[in-house]
Amino acid sequence: MKASHLSGRGLVRVGGAEARAFLQGLVTGNVLTLGADEARWAALLTPQGKILFDFLMMVAKSEINGQDAILLDVKHEKIPELIKRLSMYKLRAKVDIADVSDRFGVIALYGGPVAEGARDGRHPDMGTRLVAPAADIPALMPTFGGDAGVEDYDAHRIALGVPEGGVDFVYGDAFPHEADMDQLNGVDFKKGCFVGQEVVARMQYRGLTRNRVMKVFLEGARPTPGAVVMAGDIRIGVMGSSAGARGLALLRLDRAEEAAQAGQALVSGETRLRLT
Template identity: 35%
Template sequence: MTETRLIDRTLIRISKLADGEDIRQFLQGLVTQDMRTVQSGEPQWSALLSAQGKRLFDFFLWADGDDILIDCGKDDAEALAKRLKLYRLRRKIGIEPDGNLAVHWCRNESGKPADPRLPELGNRWLSNDLDKPAADQEYRTHRLSLGVTEGEAELGSDKTLWLECNAAELNGVSFTKGCYVGQENTARMNYRQKVNRRMVVVPLDHADEKRQRAAYPELGLSVEHRRIDDLEGLDLPGWLEKVL
């Protein structure tokens, strides 16, 4: 069997429980991505931030009719759902796990949606095929080889400003959508060009333990949060190097 299923990912379904509710409008004031761009078959990478603009959760948004599906790390799902329910207040909106679908990935799967961050990351899609073998290790290896970081283990929770996660370069934020949680500081950093640190993937033998967020000895890689002036001499991916 072809290995495509990302077992480390899960889905949260956001749905309206009464006429008049608007799921996109609900999420528009919360997440970094413009909900108007989330169309069927066109996932968008996004995040929920702290008021200071730091990453709390990052995820992919998928449209499913009037519903929105959130494709997130399995370890994040419970806390993310709980946070969204706080914002829901008394609105008739369902926020529940969806175990009927799985997240799938392949480096080259014709006809499937491209990863919205970088085309080189491959294709990502949702399916009710729950029997495919796990592709998590291959996905992680390929993702890190392109210098792309994600999830709490690498980005932390309430530790890293969203633009320091390379969100602008990887299409994880809209600067035209209007207000959302953490928008003020995020917009200010962008327009003043004040992104002083970056998440980077470096060889383990060049690791700086003080800046390290995650280590992958089996891959010989270290994920680190470094100042811009501490990136000189590193072999950075082209998509990042051209903006530094």
């Protein structure tokens, strides 16, 4: 087992008597059925169905007055904007929204049997997420054999084809299907309404997805995120994150298929890409 302190992640706590119902009507994942041992991927979308924020939802371990709270494990830099957006929807709902990143941090446990934390539902091999008091993390990491580092964790998720927001897809510009949220348990199509639900449902049931994050093997230097992917003279997508000889790229599906059928190589700069 490996452990990585994900210092670039933060935590937003949504508590109060109506916390679950409040989030249930907003996000793509099912909050009402979220169990104590789960870290469930979800997103808050624009009314047009594009991803503004993505996060892992977990049940807070401590309860206040018998009411549980939901923790949103999110990119730290997105927290102020996320809290502002959630507050816009709050109205008279009995919820409290707070950034608790100064008190708690996130550790990813992966790469072997894991008995602690909340299971990351995006992939069976992703491991778990452990929320710990921030002050205790330096002393806690040696009990897991030390901190493997964020780069090692990134190599793990890239090998499994799990994208990261802001690197593998652009916030405000990508639909959940393009970020593979439909395939990685990030959208519950049976839960009922949420912001942007009509657009997402239409893409699901009409098969309208044109672009997807896909796994690629790199034959050459690692392209920078955002580097253009070409098939001959045709642009078919952009690179996302990479580690070693593996990477993720957001590609136009029909053009990638045409290139494959024609035996045409995909390239990003001087690097040749091979789809897996």
